[in-house]
Amino acid sequence: QQQVKQSPQSLIVQKGGISIINCAYENTAFDYFPWYQQFPGKGPALLIAIRPDVSEKKEGRFTISFNKSAKQFSLHIMDSQPGDSATYFCAAGRGGSNYKLTFGKGTLLTVNP
Amino acid sequence: GAGVSQSPSNKVTEKGKDVELRCDPISGHTALYWYRQSLGQGLEFLIYFQGNSAPDKSGLPSDRFSAERTGGSVSTLTIQRTQQEDSAVYLCASSLGSGVSYGYTFGSGTRLTVV
Numbered sequence: 644q645q646q647v648k649q650s651p652q653s654l655i656v657q658k659g660g661i662s663i664i665n666c667a668y669e670n671t672a673f674d675y676f677p678w679y680q681q682f683p684g685k686g687p688a689l690l691i692a693i694r695p696d697v698s699e700k701k702e703g704r705f706t707i708s709f710n711k712s713a714k715q716f717s718l719h720i721m722d723s724q725p726g727d728s729a730t731y732f733c734a735a736g737r738g739g740s741n742y743k744l745t746f747g748k749g750t751l752l753t754v755n756p
Numbered sequence: 757g758a759g760v761s762q763s764p765s766n767k768v769t770e771k772g773k774d775v776e777l778r779c780d781p782i783s784g785h786t787a788l789y790w791y792r793q794s795l796g797q798g799l800e801f802l803i804y805f806q807g808n809s810a811p812d813k814s815g816l817p818s819d820r821f822s823a824e825r826t827g828g829s830v831s832t833l834t835i836q837r838t839q840q841e842d843s844a845v846y847l848c849a850s851s852l853g854s855g856v857s858y859g860y861t862f863g864s865g866t867r868l869t870v871v
Contacts, residue, residue, distance in 0.1 A: 649798075675856050686760070686847050686862030687799070732798060736856035742787060743812070744856055746798040 646670055647735050649747025656754050662720040664750045666733035669714065673735040677744070678707065678718050681730045690731075691718075694738075723754045758782075760863035762848050768869045769838055777833040777866045781850030788831050789860065790823060793845040802846075805831060806854050838870045 648667045656662045668676075674695055679687035693700045693707040693716065700707045706719040720727055730751050734744040761780040769775050781788050790802040801815040805825045816822070820839075825831040835842055845867050849860035 647798075652796075677856075677859070679862075684864065686849070686864050687860075688862065689859045692857070692859070734799075738857060739855060741856060742789070742804050742806075742851075742854045743801055744799075744860065745801075746791075748796065748798040 646745045647733060647747045649733050649750060651750060652748070653751040654753070656723045656752065658723065658725060658754055658756050660723050660754075662718075662723045662727070662752055662754070664718045664731055664733070664752070665715065666717065666735075666747050667713075667715045668735045668745075670735070670745075671714070672737050673745075674738045675736045676707070676709065676716050677734050677736075678705075679732045679734065679746075681732065681749075687732055720752075723752075725754045725756050728752055728754050760848055760850055760861050762846075762863035762866050764866060765864065766867045766869075768871060771840060771870055772837055774834065774836045775838055775868065777835075777846050777848075777868070779831045779833070779848030779850075779863060781829060781831070781848070782861055783829075785850035785852055785861070786828065787851045787854045787858070788825060789849045789851075790831070790833050791847045791849065791862075793847055793865070795844075799847065802833070804854075835868075838868075840870045843868055843870045 677692035680690045681687040709716045733747040736744045788805040791799040804812040845865040849862045851858040
C-alpha cells in the first residue's frame with residue numbers, strides 16, 4: 644500500500660517558470676510533511692517542511708501549500724533555475740517520538756536554461 | 757564528521773556473495789536509519805536504530821538482511837547470499853533525536869550492483 648502518492652514522475656520547466664509537484668497521503672495520523680531534494684550521486688537533503696496547523700510555508704523561492712481536508716500538499720518552486728534540476732521527494736510522518744518517514748516515489752525536475 | 761559518511765560508494769558483487777555496507781553517522785546523532793532506493797521507486801525504510809538498539813527492523817526484506825550498530829556510532833548493513841533484486845542504492849541517515857521533526861541527514865549512499 645503506497646501511503647504517499649507523488650506526481651508528476653518528471654517535470655520540465657523553463658528557467659524563470661514555476662515548478663509544481665503534488666503529493667497526496669492516506670494516513671490521517673501524519674502531521675509532519677517534509678520535502679527532500681536529491682542531486683545525482685548525493686543523498687536526499689531536507690529542503691522545507693510543514694505541519695498541518697498552517698496552510699502554507701515559504702522559504703525563499705520554495706513554498707509548501709497544504710490542504711488538510713483533501714489530504715494533499717504541494718511544493719512550488721518560483722523563478723525556477725537550472726540549479727534546481729534534481730529529484731524531489733515528498734514525505735510524511737507522525738510527530739512526537741515517531742521516527743519513520745514514508746516517502747513518495749520522487750519527481751525528476753529539469754529546468755532548461 | 758561534518759556529514760554522514762557511507763562506504764563503499766559503489767559495490768559490484770556476484771550473485772550469492774555476502775556484502776557489508778558501512779555508515780558513519782554525524783557525531784552525537786543518536787538515531788540512525790537505513791533506507792533503500794530502487795530505480796523509479798521512493799525510499800523504502802529498512803531499519804531504525806536508537807543508540808545500539810534496533811527497535812524497528814520491520815523493513816528488512818528477508819532474513820538475508822541484517823544490521824548492527826556499535827558504540828552508538830558506526831552501523832553495518834549486511835546482505836547475505838545477494839540476489840539481483842538486491843541491486844539498489846542503500847542510504848543511511850542519522851538524526852539528533854528519534855522524532856521525524858529533527859530531520860534526517862542522509863549520506864550519499866552505496867550503489868550496490870549484483871551481477
